[in-house]
Amino acid sequence: KKSVDDINVKGKKVLVRCDFNVPLQEGKITDENRLVAALPTIKKLIADGGKVILCSHLGKPKGEAKPELSLAPVAKRLSELLGQEVTFAADPEVVGPNAKAAVDAMKDGEVVLLENTRYRAEETKNGEAFSKELASLCDVFVNDAFGTAHRAHCSNVGVTQFVDTAVVGYLMQKEIDFLGNAVNNPERPFVAILGGAKVSSKISVINNLLDKVDTLIIGGGMAYTFSKAAGGNIGISLCEDDYLQYALDMQKKAKEKGVKLLLPVDHRIGDAFSNDCNIQIVKSGEIPEGWEGMDIGPETEKLFCDAVKDAKTVVWNGPMGCFEMPNFAHGTAAVAKALAETDATTIIGGGDSAAAVNILGYGDKMTHISTGGGASLEFLEGKELPGVAAANDK
Numbered sequence: 258k259k260s261v262d263d264i265n266v267k268g269k270k271v272l273v274r275c276d277f278n279v280p281l282q283e284g285k286i287t288d289e290n291r292l293v294a295a296l297p298t299i300k301k302l303i304a305d306g307g308k309v310i311l312c313s314h315l316g317k318p319k320g321e322a323k324p325e326l327s328l329a330p331v332a333k334r335l336s337e338l339l340g341q342e343v344t345f346a347a348d349p350e351v352v353g354p355n356a357k358a359a360v361d362a363m364k365d366g367e368v369v370l371l372e373n374t375r376y377r378a379e380e381t382k383n384g385e386a387f388s389k390e391l392a393s394l395c396d397v398f399v400n401d402a403f404g405t406a407h408r409a410h411c412s413n414v415g416v417t418q419f420v421d422t423a424v425v426g427y428l429m430q431k432e433i434d435f436l437g438n439a440v441n442n443p444e445r446p447f448v449a450i451l452g453g454a455k456v457s458s459k460i461s462v463i464n465n466l467l468d469k470v471d472t473l474i475i476g477g478g479m480a481y482t483f484s485k486a487a488g489g490n491i492g493i494s495l496c497e498d499d500y501l502q503y504a505l506d507m508q509k510k511a512k513e514k515g516v517k518l519l520l521p522v523d524h525r526i527g528d529a530f531s532n533d534c535n536i537q538i539v540k541s542g543e544i545p546e547g548w549e550g551m552d553i554g555p556e557t558e559k560l561f562c563d564a565v566k567d568a569k570t571v572v573w574n575g576p577m578g579c580f581e582m583p584n585f586a587h588g589t590a591a592v593a594k595a596l597a598e599t600d601a602t603t604i605i606g607g608g609d610s611a612a613a614v615n616i617l618g619y620g621d622k623m624t625h626i627s628t629g630g631g632a633s634l635e636f637l638e639g640k641e642l643p644g645v646a647a648a649n650d651k
């Protein structure tokens with residue numbers, strides 16, 4: 258696959274698709290990891306004398322120019338991070354007169370950021386007209402938006418049909434290398450830890466990982482569906498009754514494949530969905546009526562952390578409980594600590610688990626924290642991501 262190392266961009270207009278879909282609160286960026294992760298590619302293109310035109314989506318404005326979803330705050334913060342002005346092409350049409358004027362005025366090594374690509378309704382439909390408009394701005398296209406790679410939209414897929422050269426950036430390359438190696442060529446033992454609320458969002462991930470791992474650990478809200486399927490009492494815990502048979506099938510598959518499948522043996526439960534509710538620790542399958550499983554229990558923490566100790570590769574996606582409530586963050590914190598302390602290659606899927614690891618201060622202890630939430634999940638499902646495939650075609 259061709260990357261930014263294989264092209265000469267001196268004096269050329271380079272359109273770079275990044276994933277600057279960052280959380281904002283009152284115009285302030287509350288997690289800038291995606292911006293920091295995009296810097297190596299941007300710096301390289303600046304150093305090589307390219308005219309660097311950045312673009313991204315932000316949130317879901319659904320074709321409307323919603324001011325609260327403008328990328329203006331991102332341009333400001335990127336300027337600070339790069340130590341050089343990032344000109345914001347405030348243009349509700351994204352590739353309208355303002356954007357064209359800003360691009361025309363660029364000198365080599367300068368940077369322009371376009372407005373939120375989803376201000377245009379065609380973006381998410383991968384329409385031809387907007388793809389062509391984007392392509393018309395540049396000589397070369399660079400896709401560095403791993404977080405968006407599971408979407409087939411104009412700015413990451415459609416545009417590649419109308420440019421002569423499309424390559425991937427360093428972030429995209431790094432994500433594919435780490436996630437790809439972990440899943441397809443892992444140093445063993447290979448342990449995967451899955452959590453989060455819903456079985457239904459991880460059906461293909463569980464199925465695919467059972468073909469790859471030595472141990473699969475399932476915690477979080479998902480585990481109660483497995484517990485109920487095994488005949489346990491789960492009180493009012495999260496459960497997807499449509500997936501009870503699936504849970505049994507996956508347990509059978511694990512047995513057939515010789516994969517160790519670890520499920521919680523105890524839980525921290527509450528009598529209300531609140532940090533200040535009454536709390537008990539009970540064995541798995543013994544949750545009383547009216548009580549809800551909110552976290553794994555101490556025995557489970559030990560079981561899961563011991564399973565990670567001898568691993569050589571660990572992939573983690575999804576929290577072990579309601580970690581945003583301090584009283585139910587113990588399980589997620591214990592797993593994060595175990596991963597920080599192991600010598601294994603540790604790969605954290607994006608979204609909640611990445612946030613948890615960073616909040617707990619273990620960010621720099623992990624081998625790789627993915628910038629992709631949905632994208633890293635689809636990667637673990639073994640799917641080919643459209644954003645990656647499109648950049649490969651040229």
Ligand code: 3PG
Pocket residue numbers: 276278316317404405408629630631632
């Ligand atoms: C993400 O945050 O997962 C990506 O930026 C994709 O965003 P989307 O789910 O709105 O397409």
